[in-house]
Amino acid sequence: MPARPPPGKSLLAKWSSPFIGDYNCCRHCRLHSRRMTSLVVSSHHQRPLRYAVLGAGFAGLSVAWHLLKESAKELSVCVDIYDEIGIGGGASGVSGGLLHPYSPKAKLLWRGAECWKETLKLLSIAEAAIGLEEANSELEESGQDLSEFVIRRRGILRPATNMKTLNTLNDNAQNCLSSCRIETIDKDSAQRLVPNLCVPLNTAFYMPDAVNVHPQHYLQGLFLACKNLVKGLSSSGFGRKELYLHQKSISNLLELKGEYDAVIVCMGAKADMLPELSGRLPLRTCRGVIACLQLPGGIGQEYPDDGPSILADAWLAVQGTRSLYVGSTWEWKSRNSSPKVSVDEASKALEELLPKASSIYPGITNWSFTEARAGLRAMPPLTVNGSLPLLGCIEDLIGKTQTCKYWLFGGLGSRGLLYHAWLGKLMAQAVLSCDERIIPPELTAWKKINR
Numbered sequence: 001m002p003a004r005p006p007p008g009k010s011l012l013a014k015w016s017s018p019f020i021g022d023y024n025c026c027r028h029c030r031l032h033s034r035r036m037t038s039l040v041v042s043s044h045h046q047r048p049l050r051y052a053v054l055g056a057g058f059a060g061l062s063v064a065w066h067l068l069k070e071s072a073k074e075l076s077v078c079v080d081i082y083d084e085i086g087i088g089g090g091a092s093g094v095s096g097g098l099l100h101p102y103s104p105k106a107k108l109l110w111r112g113a114e115c116w117k118e119t120l121k122l123l124s125i126a127e128a129a130i131g132l133e134e135a136n137s138e139l140e141e142s143g144q145d146l147s148e149f150v151i152r153r154r155g156i157l158r159p160a161t162n163m164k165t166l167n168t169l170n171d172n173a174q175n176c177l178s179s180c181r182i183e184t185i186d187k188d189s190a191q192r193l194v195p196n197l198c199v200p201l202n203t204a205f206y207m208p209d210a211v212n213v214h215p216q217h218y219l220q221g222l223f224l225a226c227k228n229l230v231k232g233l234s235s236s237g238f239g240r241k242e243l244y245l246h247q248k249s250i251s252n253l254l255e256l257k258g259e260y261d262a263v264i265v266c267m268g269a270k271a272d273m274l275p276e277l278s279g280r281l282p283l284r285t286c287r288g289v290i291a292c293l294q295l296p297g298g299i300g301q302e303y304p305d306d307g308p309s310i311l312a313d314a315w316l317a318v319q320g321t322r323s324l325y326v327g328s329t330w331e332w333k334s335r336n337s338s339p340k341v342s343v344d345e346a347s348k349a350l351e352e353l354l355p356k357a358s359s360i361y362p363g364i365t366n367w368s369f370t371e372a373r374a375g376l377r378a379m380p381p382l383t384v385n386g387s388l389p390l391l392g393c394i395e396d397l398i399g400k401t402q403t404c405k406y407w408l409f410g411g412l413g414s415r416g417l418l419y420h421a422w423l424g425k426l427m428a429q430a431v432l433s434c435d436e437r438i439i440p441p442e443l444t445a446w447k448k449i450n451r
Contacts, residue, residue: 047076048075048076048077048078048239048240048242049071049075049076049077049078049261050077050078050080050259050260050261051067051077051078051079051080051260051261051262051263051264051431052080052082052256052259052260052262052263052264053067053079053080053081053082053264053266054082054083054250054263054264054265054266054267055081055082055083055090055265055266055267055268055270056081056082056083056085056086056087056088056089056090056219056223056245057083057088057089057090057091057092057093057219057266057268057416058092058215058219058412058416058417058420058424059092059266059268059409059410059412059416059420059423059424060081060083060264060266060267061081061087061219061222061223061226061424062122062222062420062421062423062424062425062427063264063266063409063424063427063428063431064079064081064226064243065122065125065222065225065226065229065424065428066424066425066427066428066429067079067428067431067432068226068229068230068233068241068243069229069428070425070428070429070432071239071241071432072239073233073236073238073239074238074239075239076239076240076241076242077239077240077241077242078241078242078243078244079226079242079243079244080244080246080260081243081244081245081246082246082248082249082250083245083246083247084247084248084249085247085339086245086247087216087219087220087223087245088215088216088219088220089339090267090268090269090270090337090339090375090376091268091269091288091337091375091376091377091378091416092215092219092268092375092416093215093216093219093339093375094215094290094339094373094374094375095215095375095414095416095417096290096315096317096325096327096328097212097213097214097215097218097317097417098156098210098212098213098309098311098315098317098417099119099123099210099211099212099213099417099418100116100156100180100207100210100418101113101115101116101177101180101418102172102176102180102182102207103386104165104168104169107171107172107175108172108175108176108177109386109415109418110385110386110388110442111422111440112177112418113177113179114422115418115419115421115422115423116177116179116180116418117179117422118421118422118425119417119418119420119421119422121421122222122420122421123150123151123211123213123218125221125222125225126150126218126219126220126221126222126224126225127150127151127221128225129221129222129224129225129228130150130217130220130221130224132228133224149214149217150213150214150217150218150221151211151212151213151214151218152211152212152213152214152309152318152319153211154211154212154306154307154308154309154318155206155207155208155209155210155211155308155309156206156207156210156211156212156308156309156310156311157190157193157194157197157204157205157206157207157308157309157310157311158204158205158206158207158310158311158312159190159197159198159199159200159201159203159204159205159310159312159360160199160200160201160203160204160205161200161201161312161313161359161360162201163201166201166203169182169205170184172205173205179209180207180209180210181207181208181209182205182206182207183205183206183207183208184203184204184205184206185203185204185205185206186199186202186203186204187199187202187203187204189204189206190204190206193206193304193306193307193308194303194304194307194308194310194361195304195363196361196362196363197310197360197361198359198360198361198362206308207308208308210308212309212317212318213417214319215417223245226243227243229241230242230243250274251274251275252274252275252276253265253274253276253277253398253406254276254398256404257404258404259404260404261404261405262404262405262406262407262431263404263405263406263407264406264407264408264409264427264431265277265394265406265407265408265409265410266409266410267410268376268377268378268410268412269283269285269337269376269377269378270337270376271283271378271408271410272285272378276397276398276399277394277397277408280397281390281408281410281411281446282380282381282390282446282449283378283379283380283381283390283410283411284332284333284378284379284381285332285333285334285335285376285377285378285379286330286331286332286333286334286376286377286379287329287331287334287336287337287374287375287376287377288327288328288329288330288331288374288375288377288414289327289328289329289331289341289345289346289349289372289373289374290325290326290327290328290372290373290374290375291325291326291327291346291349291350291353291354291369291372292323292324292325292369292370292371292372292373293323293324293325293326293364293367293368293369293370294322294323294367294368294370295321295322295323295366295367295368296366296367296368299366301363301366302321302322303318303320303321303322303324303363304321305321309324310360310361312356312357312359312360313356313359313360314326314327314328314353314354314356314357314360315327315328316357316360316361316364324367326353326354326357326364327353328353329348329349329352329353334376335376336374336376337375337376338374339373339374339375340374341371341372341373341374345372345374346369346371346372349372350369350372377412377413377414378410378411378412378413379411379413379414380410380411380412380413380446381446383442383445385442387411387413387415388411388442388443389409389410389411389412389413389419389423389443390408390409390410390411390443390446391407391408391409391423391426391427391430391439391443391444392407392408392436392439392443392444392446392447393405393406393407393430393436394406394407394408394447396447405431405434407427407430407431409423409424409427423443426438426439426440427439
């Protein structure tokens with residue numbers, strides 16, 4: 001990305017919004033709402049609204065996309081993304097990528113229908129952006145290789161391994177979404193999908209509409225889509241849109257004070273490492289290791305090309321007929337956010353994961369370990385609605401800043417792929433309108449508990 005000029009410091013610009021009203025999320029919101037006007041000021045007579053998004057994973061890129069997409073055409077908007085590693089460098093980039101809206105402990109995850117719909121929409125946007133880039137032959141010239149899949153449309157299969165799982169999944173099957181149905185199948189049908197699969201209770205649950213996503217390729221595609229959106233909107237003759245990626249870390253939120261109209265923290269587990277937020281977020285950290293396996297060339301028992309990925313005590317995310325990922329481990333309270341895995345850590349992960357995987361798919365014993373990847377997840381607290389992400393204005397945690405507004409989008413846990421699109425859209429709308437009430441109260445309730 002080209003270097004951007006030093007940020008200017010000026011008063012908040014006046015702009016129109018359909019959300020003008022009594023803002024109660026913080027004093028800054030109320031002050032800002034008084035500055036709003038129903039008249040749209042020409043982009044030639046106002047500086048750009050400037051937003052900083054900290055983190056380039058699922059949450060950060062979803063917020064960046066929606067800030068650009070949801071802002072009024074007449075507005076000039078600049079979005080700066082900060083990530084010390086780059087696109088997908090954290091836990092999002094090493095996730096398994098198995099997408100479905102169900103939980104083994106509940107019929108349907110909280111707001112599963114909305115989340116499922118919006119995530120599929122973002123996936124198709126990212127896939128289209130990569131397709132356009134490949135058609136223009138620019139990927140090869142830039143040295144990027146995104147030729148592998150973004151979305152592997154082969155479904156997900158979950159064998160029932162005990163009576164508790166069987167009963168829960170039966171409930172899921174009877175109350176499933178029409179857009180992501182669950183089929184109850186017997187052992188023979190399951191083994192036609194995946195030969196030699198173990199189905200101990202003669203029942204498996206197949207989600208033919210569920211998908212397996214390649215997280216890194218998806219995130220790269222979504223960033224491409226953001227850049228394409230900026231080009232399209234900027235050439236429309238309305239307000240100018242800008243997008244910049246800064247590969248640097250932000251170690252202190254107050255260093256951004258006065259530079260931005262809003263700062264949105266989307267740093268996952270690293271949010272708790274910021275001095276202003278350390279120990280003040282109800283998050284638990286969990287390091288997970290994923291093993292990458294390949295089938296050696298001399299062995300002919302390939303995974304079926306149309307075979308689904310598998311959910312069980314250890315999941316198998318199929319990458320191709322001779323490549324798959326197995327995951328994941330759960331190391332609670334870890335502070336290790338490095339994606340690198342030591343030989344000892346990889347060995348322990350294999351000792352834990354392979355017995356679980358082979359109990360469902362015995363053929364995994366013929367596959368060879370190639371590498372291990374790890375990510376540090378930010379796990380939210382358990383509520384009556386399940387483990388829900390943390391969203392909202394965090395101005396009260398940061399202190400009175402007058403010229404900058406801080407927001408948090410974190411705690412996506414192990415379901416970030418499902419939640420990130422819809423919640424990123426809501427977060428962007430709340431930031432643009434300076435109205436926290438757009439966010440469902442279930443996601444901001446953590447702030448009251450903290451107080």
